[in-house]
Amino acid sequence: MGRQPCCEKVGLKKGPWTAEEDKRLITFILTNGQCCWRAVPKLAGLLRCGKSCRLRWTNYLRPDLKRGLLSEYEEKMVIDLHAQLGNRWSKIASHLPGRTDNEIKNHWNTHIKKKLRKMGIDPLTHKPLPPPTTEPPPEEAAEPKRPEEEVQPRPADTNSLQESAMMESAELDNNEDKIMSLIDSTELLFVNNSDFCIDEIPVIESHEILLSSNENSSPPSSSSSFSSSSSSNSSSSNVVEDVQFSPTFDDYYSAIMNSGFWDDDFSCTLELLNDFDSEMNTVNAVVVEPSVVNMIADEESWRFNGM
DNA sequence: AAGCCGGTCAACCGCCGGGGG
């Protein structure tokens, strides 16, 4: 017996969504929430199949989606995660807030694959490609690259991201005491992903984090350490010291452990992800260590509480 | 200007697994 189609296809519209359809779907979801997708088109007045509505919403209309190309850092994460998980795009996407499986899959197929091949890495196995047998490729032949010299993912090495963070820390010894004293007072708050919109917000690099001095800020209950410094808010009145520093893995780790949220000892890497609330001087961070992310359900977004 | 071609990505298709009856 044949499987029942997901919906009655006769008379249903296919192809690109119109602005009007988008509007109807958004209005419906925002008013009613995500209920039974099969019922959505009927209730929202759409001539679409429920599955199509779900895809349109999750891949395009969701307010917490990031738009635009993946950053270099996100790309690296995708490569690392792909090395471990293979083509499990949804799993990979779950580690990149604001990105969809479809987006990552497309980006992999159109950009990353090529990039890896160009670097002499097999995108399937993440191992160095065998040397060309017949004719050498034009550019690579002139300047053959040894695989070990490349920035390549190391499938078994889940600490690569952590290591790069640790390298940063080596440059920051001078500031360590100051940083750590501030970290000690950092308060971590859990932020539900649905509570903020990260649309069109540039990824903030760790070196872009501004450190504000406690004595000059006026924290309500606790002193705090981080504020963001995207171009839009680097002049925030709370940022009194225009001192840039790069919080390291250890900094984040200590901050998390001090938050009391985590009971178990574990290793992880955190990456500041977005400046999503310049008024509150809060920065969004994400746990990115692939070996532990399975422990961390959906609560991957954190906020280093600002003033 | 027109046609071709390759790249990109939104959308679709078919399968699978979980949950409920």
Next chain:
DNA sequence: GCCCCCGGCGGTTGACCGGCT
């Protein structure tokens, strides 16, 4: 245990666009 429904997933398609000839 079986069936059905539903949502989720990964692979694939095809429309669109820009660059090139």
